[in-house]
Amino acid sequence: MMKNKILILISLVFLFTSSNLFSQGCEGDEPEAKNDSITKPTIKIFGYLQPEFDYTFNDENESEFKFKRARIGVRGKVNNDFSYYFTLETSPFVSGTGSVVLLDAFVTYDKYTWAKASLGSFKQPFGLEVSTPCHGLSTIDRAIVSNQLIAPQRDYGLMILGGNKYTKFNYSIALMNGSGLHVSDNNSQKDFIGRLTYKAFDFLTVGGSFRYGYPNNDESRTSYGAEFVATYDKFKLQGEYIYDEGDFNRAAGGGCGDALVELGEKRDGGYIMATYDTKWNIQPVFKYEFFDSNIDVKKVGYQEMMTIGASYFHNDRVRLQINYQAHIETDINIDNDVFLAQVQVRF
DSSP, rough: HHHHHHHHHHHHHTTTTTOOOSSSSSSSOOOOOOOOOSSSSOOOOEEEEEEEEEEEEEETEEEEEEEEEEEEEEESSSSSSSEEEEEEOHHHHSSSSSOEEEEEEEEOOSTTOOOOEEOOOOOOOHHHHHHHGGGGSSSSSSHHHHHSSSSEEEEEEEEEEEOTTTTTTTEEEEEOSSSSSOOOEEEOOEEEEEEEEEEEEEEEEEEEEEEOOOSSSSOOOEEEEEEEEETTTTTTEEEEEEEEEEOOOSSSSGGGGGGOOOOOSSEEEEEEEEEEEEEEEEEEEEEEEEEOTTTHHHHHHHEEEEEEEEEEESSSSEEEEEEEEEEEEEESSOOOOOOOOOOEEOO
């Protein structure tokens, strides 16, 4: 069975690989300063737009123009020891309310490389794909398991983190509400979440994630994640596996506006994705993924999907992505394949 094969492959590669992407927000890591001293506060305005067209191959042949994301933010350093980060989401398709919403807003004490601390709202430090900046994703949509099981993807809390893109080892440990953004904590408990990565070789990186918390109040939730990234010349292979059990918050919302499905007591999912950078600035991509919303019930809630597509990079600020998502049902066959086309402009 393909599901067993992907688990075996991830398990084998996990013994030898890792990734040090630790993006707390939508943007990647800030470039290192050219000098050691900051004499006055700095400010950088950034953002990106992702207009998109979706076409679903069903009986109604549904189609839609929309914004995947439309974000703007500011970041900078107050002095040598403190930095700040702030972003707004203006796309009504993500906020779900039709209004501009606060997405990320945190202050970081970053004097020491191995003991930085952030306080505010930011992404949960769980998993490779969620930690990857949204504008750096190789497919238009994250994997189903990333959107369904790493929920809420953003929350309020305190994070201790260490390392950077130049170090072999990186870690992030956070204490968070567990109820998501724009709402008060719904219980007296807190979620404990952590992610570790290690760059074993120049071409191989492995990592693992853990979460333990109380989504509502009385019953707990436990999640485990394993990830890898392997590169050879212009070829890149990455994958993740996530296992999750226990209670969940049905009101937390999935990633980037996705609706959460009903989950069983135990659920899991994973993906493998391959990309290749050609000399024509075209990057073909192939992604296979599976998601099981209830492991204890055979067939019902289990789904697979393959994504085939390509990205064309006009330059480092403008990108065109085209994806075809082939949904594979194991119980009842449904016409629900989707064609996606997206233009991204960063500033």
